[in-house]
Amino acid sequence: MEGDFHRSRTQQLRSHARSSIDGPPLLSPVDKVIYLHHGSTTAIEATHERLVASKQYPVPSFKETIEQLERHGSNLNHEATYFRKMEPIRKKFKSDVSRWARELNDVLSKSDEIEQNVDRERTLLIQAPQLSPVDRIISLYFDSTIDMETTSEELQGPKQNKIPTPPTEIEQLQRRNGSRTQDVAYLRRREPPMAEFKDKVSWIANKLERALSKLGKAQREVDREWVQGGGGLQEHPS
Numbered sequence: 001m002e003g004d005f006h007r008s009r010t011q012q013l014r015s016h017a018r019s020s021i022d023g024p025p026l027l028s029p030v031d032k033v034i035y036l037h038h039g040s041t042t043a044i045e046a047t048h049e050r051l052v053a054s055k056q057y058p059v060p061s062f063k064e065t066i067e068q069l070e071r072h073g074s075n076l077n078h079e080a081t082y083f084r085k086m087e088p089i090r091k092k093f094k095s096d097v098s099r100w101a102r103e104l105n106d107v108l109s110k111s112d113e114i115e116q117n118v119d120r121e122r123t124l125l126i127q128a129p130q131l132s133p134v135d136r137i138i139s140l141y142f143d144s145t146i147d148m149e150t151t152s153e154e155l156q157g158p159k160q161n162k163i164p165t166p167p168t169e170i171e172q173l174q175r176r177n178g179s180r181t182q183d184v185a186y187l188r189r190r191e192p193p194m195a196e197f198k199d200k201v202s203w204i205a206n207k208l209e210r211a212l213s214k215l216g217k218a219q220r221e222v223d224r225e226w227v228q229g230g231g232g233l234q235e236h237p238s
Helices: 002-022 029-036 048-054 062-127 133-156 166-228
Strands: none
Touching: 062 166
C-alpha cells in the first residue's frame, strides 16, 4: 500500500514537471482573481479597516502633543468651573421649591380635613334633624291645629282647593328658611379654608416667579463668564 502511495506521488510530480515544461503552470483560484485585477491583490485584501489602517497620518511632535493636552485640560477646567458656579444656585432653587411644596401640601391637607369635618357634621344633621325650642312650640301648636282641622273636615266632608291658612303658610316659610339657613351655614364654614388655600397658592406662585427670575439671571451671568473665559470656542455644558 505504501508503494502505491509513492507511485501516485511520483506520477503527480511528473505531470507537474511536464506542465511546467509544456507551458505556464495552472493558475490557482487566488491567482485567477489577481490576474483579473491586473496583478493587484487590493481587491482581495482591501477591507475598510485595512484601508483606514493603511492611511498615513502625521505624527504630532512632542511640543504639539503638549500643547494639545494643555488646551484640553484648560477646556476641562473651564467646564468644571461653570458647573461649580451653577451647582449652589440650582441647589437653592430646588430647596426653595421643595419648601414651598411642603407648605402648599400642609395647607391643602388642613383644608381637606376641615371640609371633611363640616361635611360629616352636615350629614349627621340631615340624618337626625334637631328642632329648636321655637320650632318645637310651633310644631306642637300646628299639630294640634291640624288635628282640629282634620276633625272638622271629617265632620263636614272633604273640601276642594283648600287655601292654606296664615299659620300654615308661616310654618312652611319657617321650615324652608330653616333648611336654607343650614345650607348657608354649611357653605360659610367651607369658605375660610378654601380662601386660605387660594391665598397660599397665590403667595407661592409669586415666590416661584421671583425664584425663576433669579435663577435665569444667575444663569445668564455664569454664561457671560463662560464666553469671556473662552468657552465660546467649545460646546456649552448645558
